[in-house]
Amino acid sequence: MSTASHDLSDSRAFVAGATGALGGGIADALLERGARVVPGGRDERRLAEVARRCGTEGVRFDAVDVDSCRAAADAAAAQLGGLDLVVVTVGAAGFGPALETPAELSEELFAVNVLGPMSLVRAAVxxxxxxxxxxxxxxxLADLPTAGMADYSAAKTALATWLEVLRRENRRRFRVVDVRPPHLDTGLDQRALGGEPPRLPEPMPASRVVDAVLEAVAGDATEVVVDRGAGLVVR
Ligand SMILES: NC(=O)c1ccc[n+]([C@@H]2O[C@H](COP(=O)([O-])OP(=O)(O)OC[C@H]3O[C@@H](n4cnc5c(N)ncnc54)[C@H](OP(=O)(O)O)[C@@H]3O)[C@@H](O)[C@H]2O)c1
Structure with missing residues (x-):
């Protein structure tokens, strides 16, 4: 449990990935706490829906296009007059053993799960x-690389490592929160970029992760992780 210290009312938030399940839930939870939220995403229809709830203009981007990430972050910040919070929930699953994952799938997994979030953070900071x-x-997967998810595990591990370096380099200027949830009930595995999922554990309700992210943001935590025995932990 982290110590609550940040008042979110009127805080300026850019949620990149708000067209997705977790991103949409986080955007709604931030709105409930009085934050001003600009949602970002790729799917036009879902972006319009979440933007209507937020009362702002949604910003479109494709995570594999660096220029569109920059334009989206610039447009979000321009609407809000700067940013206090950047949330990146962009990602896509893909499955297969290490030696059987096609190069194209591997490249796409790294583009969407590593390079895209890195571009969005670089553009927003x-x-x-x-x-x-x-x-x-x-x-x-960054803590528990998993058989049958070789390249997806490697991509998430690369992202977590980059976030750790980002934190070390900038600890006096801003806080970095790495959220590393287990398998959730959002249907992400059904939207995989390729491959067949291995046997997955019972999914955790995504609402628990949304609550944990809000607790982390309002407090001083730097990660949301699964601690064996303790479940989802904000620390
Ligand atoms: N669900 C789980 O079991 C689980 C577990 C651990 C970690 N995570 C991570 O949590 C994050 C959110 O997952 P979720 O379950 O909420 O999945 P989701 O509903 O499928 O959301 C994924 C988001 O990523 C966006 N996205 C994917 N490819 C994109 C691209 N090329 N350009 C722009 N946006 C792109 C989607 O945008 P559009 O819909 O607009 O295309 C959507 O907003 C992901 O990073 C995922 O890896 C999920």
């Missing part, structure tokens, strides 16, 4: 107020 917060979704 120049707009972030001192003392602001960057939240990025990696996955439990």
């Amino acid at each position: 120049p707009h972030l107020a001192d003392g602001g917060t960057v939240v990025v979704l990696s996955a439990i």
Whole structure:
């Protein structure tokens, strides 16, 4: 349990991936706490829906296009007059053993899960107020690389490592929160970029991760992780 210290009312938040299950839930939870939220995503229809709830203009981007990530972050910050919080929930699953994953799938997994979030953070941080917060979704796979998910595990591990370096390099200027949830009930595995999922554990309700992210943002935590025996932990 982290110590609550950040008042979210009127805070300026850019949620990149708000068209997805976790991103949409986080955007709604931030709105409930009085934050001003600009949602970002790729799917036009879902972006329009979440933007209507937020009362702002949604910003479209494709995570594999660096220029569109930059334009989206710039447009979000321009609407809000700067940013206090950046949340990146962009990601896509893909399955297969290490020696059988096609190169094209491997490249796409790294583009969407590693390079895309890195581009979005690089684009958003120049707009972030001192003392602001960057939240990025990696996955439990960074702690527990899993058979049958070789390249997806490697991509999430690469992202988590980059976030650790980002934190070390910028600890006096902003906070980095790495969120590494287990398998969730959002249907992400059904939208995989390729391959067949291995046998997956019972999914955790995504609402628990949304609550944990909000607890982390409002407090001083730097990660949301699965601690064996203790479940999902904010620390
Ligand atoms: N669900 C789980 O079991 C689980 C477990 C651990 C970690 N995570 C991570 O949590 C994050 C959110 O997952 P979720 O379950 O909420 O999945 P989701 O509903 O499928 O959301 C994924 C988000 O990523 C966006 N996205 C994917 N490819 C993109 C691209 N090329 N350009 C722009 N946006 C792109 C989607 O945008 P559009 O819909 O607009 O295309 C969507 O907003 C992901 O990083 C995922 O890896 C999920």
